[in-house]
Amino acid sequence: MPILPAQRDPRFITIRRGGTLTDEHHRLLAEWALVCATHVLPLFESALPDDTRPQDAMEVARAWIRGEAPMRDAHRAAFQANAAGRGKDDSVKFAALSVGQAVAVAHVAAHELGAAAYAIRAVSAAAPGGEAERARLAERDWQREQLPADIRDLVLDDQRRRSAICWHVFDD
Numbered sequence: 001m002p003i004l005p006a007q008r009d010p011r012f013i014t015i016r017r018g019g020t021l022t023d024e025h026h027r028l029l030a031e032w033a034l035v036c037a038t039h040v041l042p043l044f045e046s047a048l049p050d051d052t053r054p055q056d057a058m059e060v061a062r063a064w065i066r067g068e069a070p071m072r073d074a075h076r077a078a079f080q081a082n083a084a085g086r087g088k089d090d091s092v093k094f095a096a097l098s099v100g101q102a103v104a105v106a107h108v109a110a111h112e113l114g115a116a117a118y119a120i121r122a123v124s125a126a127a128p129g130g131e132a133e134r135a136r137l138a139e140r141d142w143q144r145e146q147l148p149a150d151i152r153d154l155v156l157d158d159q160r161r162r163s164a165i166c167w168h169v170f171d172d
Contacts, residue, residue: 003114012110028151033102033115035146040122044095054099057081061103074106094122117166
């Protein structure tokens with residue numbers, strides 16, 4: 001199931017590419033996506049402590065945010081993070097995919113929601129029996145508390161618009 005809309009929202013396309021997203025807000029989206037992914041990264045690291053691909057990818061994303069790495073490096077690093085989760089249990093796989101989506105924000109800003117959605121799925125999958133829904137809501141609410149004021153309305157609106165293609169993880 002795709003987590004990106006069929007028609008791209010111009011609010012998530014940078015100004016230089018014909019959209020309305022400023023570079024500052026693009027970086028804020030990337031930073032928030034990394035916060036979401038970092039929150040669930042221990043699920044991956046506890047299962048695979050010797051696999052540094054997600055952490056390495058996050059370093060590339062941080063360098064992109066600082067203007068020290070080109071977008072194409074972040075794009076490649078996202079694939080490495082995603083690959084780290086292949087064939088793993090859901091909580092581990094979704095944590096790796098959260099990182100991959102967060103790193104991919106450098107390439108397509110709308111991946112910000114994928115990072116958050118996969119983080120929620122990771123926490124839900126890791127929750128003990130019968131606690132998945134409570135874990136989903138707690139993670140969603142925690143993520144929302146981390147949103148910078150400058151992008152809060154944009155992200156919350158994006159969550160409302162795309163929750164259906166993001167497994168309804170943002171629903172109330």
